[in-house]
Amino acid sequence: MCERGAKLVIFVSAECPNSCYYCPVSPERKGTFANETRVTRPEDLLEEAERMDAEGASITGGEPLIHLKRTSGMITLLKKFYGEEFHIHLYTSIPPEKKVIELLFSSGLDEIRFHPPDLKNPGRFLPALETSADHGMEYGFEIPALRLSMDIVNIVNETSAFLNINQLEYTPYNFRRLIKKYSFGEGSGSIESRKIALEYARLVHKFHYCSSGFKDGVQMRNRFRRMSRKMDRLYEKTDDGTVICGFVEGDTVKLEKIMKRYGVRYILRSGGVEIDPETALKLAGRLKRKGFNVSIIERYPTSEETVVEVIPL
Ligand code: SF4
The missing domain is CATH 3.30.70 (Alpha-Beta Plaits)
Structure with a gap:
């Protein structure tokens, strides 16, 4: 779905309790967005899903779980409207309690992806990984390739979780901090980050890699194609x-x-x-x-x- 540009991207809000130096989110972006569209009514969410002929949704932020009611409400709405096969995944940097995972699951969430800020203390997510597995949800970590973390490698392999690695990308909001630590080639992806991703690929059983070139050249372009096909x-x-x-x-x-x-x-x-x-x-x-x-x-x-x-x- 990601490759086909078929997932609606929902930014619940830009708010987040963390302040990761590599955060790509614009602090000026206020409110909820579906792709580029501001969402103030349930209809806005559904109209944007229609505009791109969405087959699923990806829920992100900021941190979506600080607005749990809004997040679970949107999951329920999309599942009600599009049915069970509409695949929804959510990112969080907070290890959710059992009751939170249960609420998300009962709303219709299919997959949960954990991001330990700055890759620190991934062991905190073990209970949440177990609860997600118990409910039959797909579960794993999704992290930028900042450095190799053997703690994360061991946890994902031991719990049969997947590991999604993103090439570190600079944006207008993080580039000043990133260029102090990483070098960049022609695109917006870090050169070191690609090498780090390859190290993970050798060590992790269930591994996916998303380069910045793939995001811009394949994922976004295919989403635009889906949208343009539906235009007059x-x-x-x-x-x-x-x-x-x-x-x-x-x-x-x-x-x-x-x-x-x-x-x-x-x-x-x-x-x-x-x-x-x-x-x-x-x-x-x-x-x-x-x-x-x-x-x-x-x-x-x-x-x-x-x-x-x-x-x-
Ligand atoms: S947890 Fe995610 S949204 Fe929050 S500051 Fe870090 S990168 Fe940004």
């Missing part, structure tokens, strides 16, 4: 998952009247309308004479509609 036929869809369309900028009330008069399919956006690129080329002269700016744009298919290229006509 007026958009041209690229292999990278972006969409191309014409954008007419100006007063939307006037623009709607004009588009209706011309018999043109359009989608209302803030500051203008989007139309198919061919029609934009045909109508550019007329629209510009009426005082509108016309361009061909390439943008992400996400709710943020991030524009990556503009060609003014």
Whole structure:
């Protein structure tokens, strides 16, 4: 699912009791998000799942368990709406008590992934690993490849847990701290971190590795493709998952009247309308004479509609 970009990523909140030096989370991100969409109502969560044709969800934060009610509520909602096969996993840096795991399990959680901050004291998670196993949940550790921890290797092998290793990535929020300790090549992943991941691969029985290149080049791109496939036929869809369309900028009330008069399919956006690129080329002269700016744009298919290229006509 991860490779197919099929999991909805839910950020319950940016709040966390820890302050890991490698934390990639923006402290400015307030509230709950599903992918790039702010969630204030249950409908927002379901609409975002629909937008990408999600087959499952990944629940993260910050620390999702400090908002346990919100977290379990979202699990229940998604399971109710999409059914049992909608696979949900959750990350936590807190060793949850038995009753917390039971609540998550009864809400429908399928898998739990533990992250000991800075890889310290992984033994604290042993009771939670056992409870998760007793309930038939999938369970394991997910950590950035900071260094080799033989404590983690021994625990996962002894408890038949999986170990997911992420290549350490720099983001706008952690790079100042990371560049003091790690070196980076062309991408956003640390070179040492990849070597450390390979050491784990030799020692751990159930092992998965996620490189930063895989996250950007495969996982995100495939999610964008899933989203673009579901968009109106007026958009041209690229292999990278972006969409191309014409954008007419100006007063939307006037623009709607004009588009209706011309018999043109359009989608209302803030500051203008989007139309198919061919029609934009045909109508550019007329629209510009009426005082509108016309361009061909390439943008992400996400709710943020991030524009990556503009060609003014
Ligand atoms: S536990 Fe996770 S969310 Fe919390 S500070 Fe560490 S990396 Fe960030």
